[in-house]
Amino acid sequence: MWRAVALVSCLATAVLAGCGADGGVVIGVRPGQPGLVTRLPDGDFTGFDIAVAQYVARDLGYRDDEISYTLDPSQADLVVGADPAHGRYVAGPYLVTSTEILVRAGDLTIGRVRDLTRKRVCATQESSARLVSRFGQRWKGTFLALANVPAACAPLLADGRTDAIVADAPVLAGIEAQYPGRFRFAGKPITTVRYGIGAGSAGLRDRVDEALRHMFDDGTWKQAVIDNLGVLATRYTVPPPLTRPAPGR
CATH class of the missing domain: 3.40.190.10 (Periplasmic binding protein-like II)
Known part of the structure; x- marks a missing residue:
């Protein structure tokens, strides 16, 4: 889990302006975490964290070819695996585990x-x-x-x-x-361990929370658990409550 999250400064003022070098979004992921993040022979990544990251990026308006990953959180626009209790702008949690x-x-x-x-x-x-x-x-x-x-x-x-x-x-x-x-x-x-997504501003954090809420509500989160977390699929049947409830709730 990323205890400290360093994020590029452009996210403090922009949500969808395209902070990556090519106008896309760069997502920080954790190395050496089977089930959460696995690097494939072709260089792509797979795992539960990747499924969450892809959904959030798409919900924010990015195409798949605009999404890239880094193992260096200081070079990322968003960072998956951040602890909501250890960061100023951390959305989620998207998983509460142990x-x-x-x-x-x-x-x-x-x-x-x-x-x-x-x-x-x-x-x-x-x-x-x-x-x-x-x-x-x-x-x-x-x-x-x-x-x-x-x-x-x-x-x-x-x-x-x-x-x-x-x-x-x-x-x-x-x-x-x-x-x-x-x-x-x-x-x-x-x-107990909580996984959230680090962002560079309160506004972006709230947009990511909304994306996670969509993922929880449309069943994609549950399918990602089934596809990636194996024997734990029967344990994590319901998404965790988000730290900040939706407006009006």
Whole structure:
């Protein structure tokens, strides 16, 4: 998740004026997040975040050939995956999920957070923060393998170099889909996570909120969950309430 969002300054004064270099819109996406953002061999992106970003951009008036993506939020006009609680102009949330635990399917020794006390865990610094706070720095130095992106943890779990991955549930579902039948979710959620879309002005944020509302209402959001979030489709059946209700509500 993008905790801090840097956006190009042109969005402070324009909504549809065409801030991208070619008059299109540049959308910041998160690397190494299976299920949310996956880069295809041809350079295109797919995933739940991409489905949301495409819908919003189209609703704002951009054609598909005017939409491009970047892994650098400082170069983006909109940034998906921003936390609505950590940004001045963040629309959404478009998903409320949780940080959870993924283990090998046959490992029955891990069923809750406290079972990780003496287990090898792979996670990003952000996802592991709650565990480090609970278990301490000695645990971090002995049992935690820090990864730049969650996707880097998948081969470590597959070949036994780590016992668990801690990451956001949609990402774990994406990793699980890449290793059919080999992994399972374990235990209860560790912490709640909200995904929003960072914008450069209050006006643009409100336009993005309206686009998300359209996506929620016409069924596209639900289909995007089914298409991209696999085993979590039965969990996320209803869109989350937007932080700012529509006028008159």
